Amino acid sequence: MPSNETSTSAVENALRLQIEALREQLLIERAERAAERERAALLEDFIENASISLHWVGPDGSILWANQDELDFLGYAREEYVGRNITEFHTDQRVISDILCRLGRNETLRNYEARLRCKNGDEKTVLINSNVLWRDGTFVHTRCFTRDISDIKRQVLATRESEERYRALIEQANDAIFVADAESGIILDANRRAEHLLGRPIAEIKGMHQTHLHPPEMLDAYGRIFREHAAAGGGMLVKDIFVQDASGRHVPVEISANVIPLNGKPALQGIFRDVTERKRAEAELAEKTAELTRSNAELELFAATASHDLQEPLRMISSYLNLLERRCGAAFDERGHGYMKQVCDAALRMQNLVRALLSYAKVGQGELAFEPVTMLTALSEAVEHLEDKVAATRAHIAFDDLPIVRGDRTLLVQLFQNLIGNALKFCDGRDPKIRIDARDSGKEWTFTVADNGIGIDQADQQRIFKAFERLHGPSRYAGTGLGLATCRKIVDVHRGRIWVESTPGVGSTFCFTIGKE
Numbered sequence: 001m002p003s004n005e006t007s008t009s010a011v012e013n014a015l016r017l018q019i020e021a022l023r024e025q026l027l028i029e030r031a032e033r034a035a036e037r038e039r040a041a042l043l044e045d046f047i048e049n050a051s052i053s054l055h056w057v058g059p060d061g062s063i064l065w066a067n068q069d070e071l072d073f074l075g076y077a078r079e080e081y082v083g084r085n086i087t088e089f090h091t092d093q094r095v096i097s098d099i100l101c102r103l104g105r106n107e108t109l110r111n112y113e114a115r116l117r118c119k120n121g122d123e124k125t126v127l128i129n130s131n132v133l134w135r136d137g138t139f140v141h142t143r144c145f146t147r148d149i150s151d152i153k154r155q156v157l158a159t160r161e162s163e164e165r166y167r168a169l170i171e172q173a174n175d176a177i178f179v180a181d182a183e184s185g186i187i188l189d190a191n192r193r194a195e196h197l198l199g200r201p202i203a204e205i206k207g208m209h210q211t212h213l214h215p216p217e218m219l220d221a222y223g224r225i226f227r228e229h230a231a232a233g234g235g236m237l238v239k240d241i242f243v244q245d246a247s248g249r250h251v252p253v254e255i256s257a258n259v260i261p262l263n264g265k266p267a268l269q270g271i272f273r274d275v276t277e278r279k280r281a282e283a284e285l286a287e288k289t290a291e292l293t294r295s296n297a298e299l300e301l302f303a304a305t306a307s308h309d310l311q312e313p314l315r316m317i318s319s320y321l322n323l324l325e326r327r328c329g330a331a332f333d334e335r336g337h338g339y340m341k342q343v344c345d346a347a348l349r350m351q352n353l354v355r356a357l358l359s360y361a362k363v364g365q366g367e368l369a370f371e372p373v374t375m376l377t378a379l380s381e382a383v384e385h386l387e388d389k390v391a392a393t394r395a396h397i398a399f400d401d402l403p404i405v406r407g408d409r410t411l412l413v414q415l416f417q418n419l420i421g422n423a424l425k426f427c428d429g430r431d432p433k434i435r436i437d438a439r440d441s442g443k444e445w446t447f448t449v450a451d452n453g454i455g456i457d458q459a460d461q462q463r464i465f466k467a468f469e470r471l472h473g474p475s476r477y478a479g480t481g482l483g484l485a486t487c488r489k490i491v492d493v494h495r496g497r498i499w500v501e502s503t504p505g506v507g508s509t510f511c512f513t514i515g516k517e
Contacts, residue, residue, distance in 0.1 A: 053126075053146035059139040061085045061100060073148060075119035091115040091123055103132050103142055116146075125153040176272040180210045182259060187213075188267065197253075197274055199246035210268070215244045235259075243272065252279050318344065373409045375402035375447070379436055382416035389424050395432035402438050403445050405514045411490045416449070418483045419510050423451035426508075444496065444513045455504035465498065487512070 047054055053070035057063055063082050071081055074089065090096035095114045102109060108131045116124050130144040170177050176194035180187045190205045198205060198213070214222045218241075225238060238255040245251055256271040321344050332340065376399070383390065383397060390397065397420065405412075416436070423434045433452045438445050456464060465488040491498040491512045502508035 053148070055086075055144050055146070056141040057086050057100075057144060058141050059104070061087055061096075064141050070146060073118075073124070073146070074116065080119070089116050091117050099128065099130070103130060104139065106132060106134070113149075124148055125150045173271075176253075176274070178205075178210065178213070178270045178272065179260075179262065180268045180270070182266040182268050185210045185268075188262070194272070197243065197245065197251065197272060210270070213243045215242055215250055218242065252276055369408050369410070370406055371409065372404050373407050373412055374404050375412065375438065378409060378412045379416050381413050382420060385413075385417050386421055386424065389421065393424050393427060393432050395424055395427075395434060397434045397436070399436040402436070402447075403440075405445055405516070407494050407514060411493065415487055415490045415512070418487050419449040422483055422510075423449065423453055423508075426453040427451070428454045441513065443517070444515045446511060446513050448509050448511050450507065450509040452507040455506055456500060456502040456508055457504055458502075464500065 048067050049069070050067060051069055053067065053073050055063055055066035055070050062085055066078070066081055071078055074081065086100075087093060087096050092115060099109065099112060099114065110129055112128045112130075114126055114128055116126055118124060125148075127147045127149055128144060129147075130142050132142050133140040170191045173191060173193060176197040177191045178187055178194055179189040187206055187208050187210055190202055192202075194205055195202055211219050211222055222241065225241075228236075235256070235258045238257065241253055241255060242250040243253050252275050254273045254275050256273075258269050259266050260269045261267070321340065325340055325344075379399060379402060389395075420434060420436075424432055430452065435450045436448070437450075438447045465484050487510075488498050491514075494514050496513040496515065498510070498512040500508055500510050
């Protein structure tokens with residue numbers, strides 16, 4: 001039998017082992033609890049300071065907890081937010097009611113869009129992801145993640161509005177617009193004017209190759225142009241080109257082409273302007289220009305004829321009448337002398353008319369010498385040409401400094417001479433008072449020639465500038481009816497305007513403009 005000492009020693013050893021085991025177990029449990037507390041602290045720190053908004057909502061809608069990001073996002077202190085009802089922060093009550101109803105049915109919300117009101121009054125667009133913690137069939141609280149998409153939403157709306165404006169501009173454009181893939185040349189989009197130009201629906205135009213917009217016999221040349229366009233990567237203007245519509249008709253167009261970004265890839269945008277009417281107008285203009293050239297040639301021929309073939313017989317008639325008067329005048333009685341005078345006066349009027357016609361015809365013919373003209377010098381020269389008439393009528397002509405304009409000096413002298421001569425003629429026996437002025441009218445100079453003559457009725461103020469229009473018979477006021485018509489033609493050549501402002505019995509003011517450019 002073992003001794004008592006041996007038994008006691010065995011018991012002590014067993015106890016020591018148990019104590020050591022208990023001590024080790026205690027240390028392990030303490031370490032595990034410390035690790036668990038560390039994990040809990042880390043998890044709490046994670047959810048409290050995560051850079052995403054988190055909150056819990058109870059079954060009655062009250063906010064049970066929110067992390068710092070949510071508080072910072074909305075601008076509230078914790079005591080201002082936690083404990084209040086979530087509905088107070090939603091701008092659309094129908095939306096939050098739907099959210100709570102879905103969660104109450106144990107649905108999981110994914111990217112549910114809502115709008116929240118911040119403390120400063122701003123509204124934020126958010127996406128909500130949420131589900132519910134249930135225990136024994138009881139709604140405990142939601143687990144809600146909120147992501148701010150306000151900036152993204154604004155960008156999306158701005159992009160959408162930009163696209164809508166772009167589409168509206170394209171659809172409202174007067175030109176056909178096509179967009180094609182830069183690599184394949186396949187048409188991706190077109191506007192309604194493109195339908196009108198080609199006589200095809202949009203659905204048919206989309207998917208066509210851009211070269212098939214053009215006549216088949218021109219594909220090689222046009223294909224080269226478009227390849228150069230795509231390679232250049234910049235804008236280009238293509239003229240003298242045709243498209244072929246659904247009926248086979250060739251339509252002349254002018255194309256403004258550019259490379260634009262589309263969904264991250266380059267695309268070719270072509271703006272096709274139908275120039276059918278312009279081409280027709282150009283053809284008509286060319287025809288009228290040719291006709292005008294022929295008319296001018298005929299007019300120059302007439303002027304040459306008038307200068308010699310018409311005036312020479314008149315000079316001969318006048319010479320022989322004067323010779324007849326000198327040699328045979330004694331044989332004529334008073335009536336005969338009267339007849340002779342009428343014939344001489346008629347020949348003189350005819351000579352004056354031919355000279356006036358020649359002057360009228362020459363206006364604008366040949367190459368005009370447009371140069372800087374000192375209008376004061378042109379006016380002085382015109383007055384010198386009228387020196388005898390000025391003296392005979394005892395006229396007073398006044399003027400101040402006049403500007404320098406760009407024009408034909410000879411024609412401008414004639415313009416002043418005709419207008420002043422007109423004022424000297426229609427003075428009705430009174431001493432003519434004539435004043436010439438100029439005023440700056442912005443893009444042009446306005447000149448005025450005012451007199452104190454007989455004046456012109458308002459009904460006649462337009463017709464006096466027409467050729468051969470005379471308001472008075474030759475017995476009262478001599479003239480050809482071409483003076484003011486020549487003035488109008490000179491002003492037309494200078495791309496100006498001419499008109500008269502007049503009061504019968506008081507006088508007239510003739511106005512004309514000369515552009516500054």
